[in-house]
Amino acid sequence: MISVNVLYRHTDATKFNMNYYLDTHIPLVRKLLGAALKGVVVHQGIAGGAPGSPPEFTVIAELRFDSMDSFQAAFAPHAPAVTGDIVNFTNVEPTIQFSDVRLG
């Protein structure tokens, strides 16, 4: 199982419409990627590790797929629609990485 980690950094300039993200963007991603998408987790940052500090990321999301191949096959045809929707809810360019899910 692999995950696509999508992290939206928090700064003073960060704008992020959580309602649009949860109610429109994630459903769009689910619809376009179909059965290849095995799960979605969304963490909304509330605080940093040090007392009184802000979180480093406004959102940390993970999308799970059976393999890199299954991700690429599902995502490639819809990449413009998925990435093009990002400006509709945030001014942050997300940090993206691919990971092996070692636990959980």
Add this chain to the structure above:
Amino acid sequence: MISVNVLYRHTDATKFNMNYYLDTHIPLVRKLLGAALKGVVVHQGIAGGAPGSPPEFTVIAELRFDSMDSFQAAFAPHAPAVTGDIVNFTNVEPTIQFSDVRLG
């Protein structure tokens, strides 16, 4: 449900003993935090979003708890043991944040 997100940044200088982390550190955390710890997910970074780029994080972990209060009650007595074990598997000081689990 809240999550504690623990992110170990990847650089050329990063050392990270994944076997120790999975086989010793995570079991230690589970043992010390007990039933308050509702779940652990470990993502091991394999690639960045741009073709040929490295992942920004060697590891992205999440630990779930019912609430901030239940985390703090479980963690506070064992904070020195948990954080003191980090030098046994990495030279990276993790980025930590607290999040609301909005989905998943």
